[in-house]
Amino acid sequence: MSINIGYFISEAAISFKRNWVMTFGGIATIFLSLLLMGSALLINSMVADMTRDIESRINIQIWIHDDATDADIDTLQTELTAHENVATVELVSKEEALARFERMTEGSPEIVEQLAGNPLPRSLEIELVDTQEIDGVLTLIRDSEEFERIGIPGESPDAALSYGGSIVETLLDATNTARFVGALFVGILALVSLIFINNTIRLAIYARRNELSIMRLVGASNGFIRAPFILEGILQAFVGALLAILVLLGVKEFVFPNLQQALAFIDFDFSNALMLQISLTLVGTGVVIGILGAVIAMRRYLKI
Numbered sequence: 001m002s003i004n005i006g007y008f009i010s011e012a013a014i015s016f017k018r019n020w021v022m023t024f025g026g027i028a029t030i031f032l033s034l035l036l037m038g039s040a041l042l043i044n045s046m047v048a049d050m051t052r053d054i055e056s057r058i059n060i061q062i063w064i065h066d067d068a069t070d071a072d073i074d075t076l077q078t079e080l081t082a083h084e085n086v087a088t089v090e091l092v093s094k095e096e097a098l099a100r101f102e103r104m105t106e107g108s109p110e111i112v113e114q115l116a117g118n119p120l121p122r123s124l125e126i127e128l129v130d131t132q133e134i135d136g137v138l139t140l141i142r143d144s145e146e147f148e149r150i151g152i153p154g155e156s157p158d159a160a161l162s163y164g165g166s167i168v169e170t171l172l173d174a175t176n177t178a179r180f181v182g183a184l185f186v187g188i189l190a191l192v193s194l195i196f197i198n199n200t201i202r203l204a205i206y207a208r209r210n211e212l213s214i215m216r217l218v219g220a221s222n223g224f225i226r227a228p229f230i231l232e233g234i235l236q237a238f239v240g241a242l243l244a245i246l247v248l249l250g251v252k253e254f255v256f257p258n259l260q261q262a263l264a265f266i267d268f269d270f271s272n273a274l275m276l277q278i279s280l281t282l283v284g285t286g287v288v289i290g291i292l293g294a295v296i297a298m299r300r301y302l303k304i
Contacts, residue, residue: 029196030240030289033189034282038248041278043178045270060126060137061162068150073124076146080126085137087127094118134163190289198297230294237290241283249275 064073073091080089092100097120098112105111128134141147141161151160256270 027236027240027243029189029192030237030286031243033192033289034241034244034286035247036185036189037285038244038278038282040178040183041281042248042251045274047178058131058134058163059128060134060141062124062126062141062147062150063152063160063162064122064124064150065152065160066121068122072146072149073122076141076144076150077124079140079144079146080124080137083137083140085129085133087129088125090125090127092123092125094120094122097121097123138163190285194289194293194296196293198293202297226298229298230291233290233292233294233297234287235290237286237288237293238283241286244282244286245279248278 062076077089077091080086095118098118101120102112126137128137138161142157147160148157151157252270252275
């Protein structure tokens with residue numbers, strides 16, 4: 001068996017040299033398609049981290065008019081606390097709101113000095129259990145009679161409501177669009193890779209047509225004749241996948257640290273486990289493309 005494997009590798013290497021232009025084209029297209037796929041996987045991981053981070057910071061704020069009664073506020077707070085998707089409900093006083101504003105603008109104290117008294121309203125801050133289910137809590141708030149009474153008189157009740165759900169929705173829409181475009185490009189490049197590998201194997205079959213005829217006459221099995229061509233397709237795909245992995249590892253080492261520093265408020269997960277998962281995905285995908293390209297070529301041009 002070891003002799004046969006050595007023979008198959010030798011034959012595949014010879015074919016590489018004979019058809020180096022087509023071989024290079026096959027490797028290049030596989031490299032580009034897998035590099036794009038790996039980049040899409042990394043970007044998807046980054047967006048997932050960003051989405052989770054943004055979602056963890058989403059809360060609902062209800063601004064309370066100064067003339068609102070404590071009874072209405074307490075009733076609404078009790079209704080919200082009883083909701084299954086509400087983790088906490090905190091009443092923020094005017095004094096605490098001003099203290100927070102002072103901390104936010106501590107680099108520009110003149111802003112606070114220009115305030116006439118304390119114009120900041122009280123508010124209810126609602127932390128959610130699951131931000132994906134924010135609509136249920138918003139419906140409860142909008143249907144509450146107390147909510148209509150604590151808002152600014154004469155304005156829409158929603159003027160007293162603030163939440164960041166639209167940010168995540170916009171981010172998810174952009175992510176889905178990016179995934180679709182990325183998948184489309186990957187599919188196109190994978191198809192081109194199949195064509196290149198198919199043509200490379202076809203040329204290899206044509207160059208060895210006399211040798212293959214002799215092998216048939218002496219009783220070589222179909223598997224023995226086909227194995228070098230399948231191995232050639234696998235080797236092309238493996239080299240392309242390896243090049244794509246090396247580029248992605250370079251990006252991880254030299255680009256992502258600067259990105260993490262620039263976006264220090266978000267904790268990206270660029271762990272070795274993630275890179276290993278992406279690398280195995282690229283190698284597996286590349287090998288499948290290589291095998292398919294070889295099999296298609298043999299079915300069309302190698303009649304055994």
